[in-house]
Each structure stands twice: as C-alpha cells, then as structure tokens.
Amino acid sequence: MAETIRVVLADDEAMVRAGIRGILTLDPAIDVVGEAADGSAAVELVRRHRPQVVLLDIRMPRLDGLGAAAEIRSAVPGTGVLMLTTFSEDEYIARALAEGASGFLLKSGDPRELLAGVHAVADGAAFLSPAVAARVISTLSNDRMSRGLAAREQAAQLTERERQVLALVGAGLSNAEIAAKLFLVEGTVKSYMSTILTRLNVRNRVQAAIIAYEAGLVDEA
Template structure:
C-alpha cells in the first residue's frame, strides 16, 4: 500500500449491502471506496486495472464466485489484499479461501468499527478472522484425543508466560488491537508476539494457533 488513503473495492451482488458498507467506510478518513462490482469476474478486472489496496468480497456471487475471484486476484494482482464477506455457517469455504490468497474473513453483520479496523489491518498486512468464525472453526474441526492434547501441550511448553497470554487471546479470536488493550501493550508489540508464537508453534496462521491453544486446554470452556 502506498502512502495516503486505503483504496477499497467492494464486490457483492447485493446493492443495499454495498451501500451500507460504503456508508460505514465513509466515516474513516483514511479509507476510500474507489470502485464496486456485482460479480467476481468484474471485481478481478477492476483489481487489475485500478490502484486497489483492499477488496471486500462476498463469497457467493453470480457468475464467478468470490472464492474463484480471490484465487484469480492472487495470480493477476498479488498486491491486493482480499477479505471475504461471509454469513455465519459458511465456514467450509475458509480453508480454500485462505489457501487461495485471501487474508481473512469477516461476517456481514460485523459492527462498523470492526469493519473499519479489518480494512486497516488487511491493508497493513494483517490477517483477519472474526472472533465468532474462529470459535466456530475450532468447534467444527477439533476433536479431543490424547495424542493431539499431548502434542499441543508439548508445543506450548516452549512459550513464555506472555506468549501464552497472547496465544489465549488468539484462541478467543481477539484482534491485535483488543489484545493490546487487554494486556496493556502496544499493538506493534502484540504483532511481534503473534509472529513469534506462530513461528514457535509451526503455524501458518492464527486459526492453526487457536486450535493448538484449544487442544492444549488453554481456552475457557463454555
């Protein structure tokens, strides 16, 4: 991303949803919606032709869907950060989207401030998963077994006390900004801890780290 405003492309076939997101982002002085698309192929072409920093893209659209469009953008416009817009319960798509180049998922009913923070985080290289998505992923994909528990506990045993605190917040789906507030740390410091934790655990992303935290018994039970 170059200096100046974060340039956003909205890709969703629901005109009212695009209007709502555009209205929310208009309140952020550092963000500008520069284009809109109502199908995936149009979004890909716009991302290739215009100086787009972040694409907010619906998963399900007529013609080329959002997942396919994200994969095409990764090849044709690799500098563009794609954040998928989803509804609760569509989490089977997450693995494919993250592998295809998307940097995160947010729910369509995400609050205005969370949406703005997600755009900022994506523009600056962060990964975004709504807390509810993180928790649901863990519930769906983690099964309790002694081997997984033993391995997870072995991995986290190498973490410092502060790294463990940050890992718990990752497991709860907390953003870097919220983790910084809870731990009385700078957001940049939290980002450093997150990178260090992922490296120590051998994780490619925050979801994998969250699953390890769950397997190790570090997360509060419901």
C-alpha cells in the first residue's frame, strides 16, 4: 500500500483553505495534517508534522509565503514546497524558485493540477502549472543564448550518467521514473541528485531543471 502524503496547507483566507482542503480530500492518498493562516504558523506546523508537502499562499500576514518557504527549506529540507497564488507576475515565480520552492500553482488553475502537483512534489519531482511553465520558458528563451553557455559550462562538470539524470529531471521525471528509465534503483538516483545539486551549486530540482533546459540537455533526453 502506498504511503499517505501528509500535507500542511497555509492561506490567510478561511474560505480558500476550505476549498483547497476539499479538493485534496478527494484523493484518499492525501492527508491534510495541519492548516495555518499565516507563514509563521505554517513553519511551526511543518516543524511539528514534517509533511512531505506544504502548500503556501504567497501573500500572508506575519510572514509571507516566500519567507516561510525559505525557513522551511532551511529547517525541514525534506518537505517539498508548493506555492499557491492568484498572482502570476514573473517576480513572484522567480523569487519562489529562488527560495527553494519545488512547484508553483495558480489558484485559478484546474483542481487536477493541484492534486498532480502534490503527488509530483511528494515523489521528489518539480511541478509548475502550465501557465507558470509558459512564463518561465518565455523568460528563459529571451536570453537563452548567453544563459545557455553558462549552463553548458555548469553541466560539463558532471559525469555522463549525471548528465543523463539531469536531462530527465529537466524533462520533469520523478526519481522513481528516472530509476526505471535508466535501470537503476531509486536510492542510486537520489545519490546522483545530491551530487548534481552540489556540483551545480543549486538548491533544488527546479533550479537544476532550468539548467538542464538552458544547456539543451532536455532535447537529448
């Protein structure tokens, strides 16, 4: 039997929390173990419950979602951070990813994206809603030539096998999917990922995936 995905949900609007919780409870594999109305309370709940995933609204009192994401990634790095917002401005996306978020969802998106995002992040993958992914790719494409050179230099530090793993991360595969595709055990993929993040000097899979994209590795996957 698959392990239940424990989730902490943080949003300062009670009705929004109720709606999100209602969607999450439709999936028997997801268990909402805590709810918070501000970022500070969310951090404390994550420390207490150590869930696989925390859903954070961008704008909250006391401590906003971006600040909470930074604290959570530092205190409980095993918890994946999914950002929730009604704002799709590039600055929020960039800052959320820089703070170590594993994914970014728009509240106005399809409820199925919410469930898919929770499962993906719990499985160690990254997740961007299609609308957000389009913005990220557009931003990267505007300056891809210069960024691509830097990314290729970073990727050149990796072994051939590590480059293969990075390419599949860029293609959006989880550790389990990468293991199956490369005929490896999942623990070996996790070990590769740890080395890759260290050598690339990035915080998480999303940032590694961006380098894979910019270096052209995804096209080779």
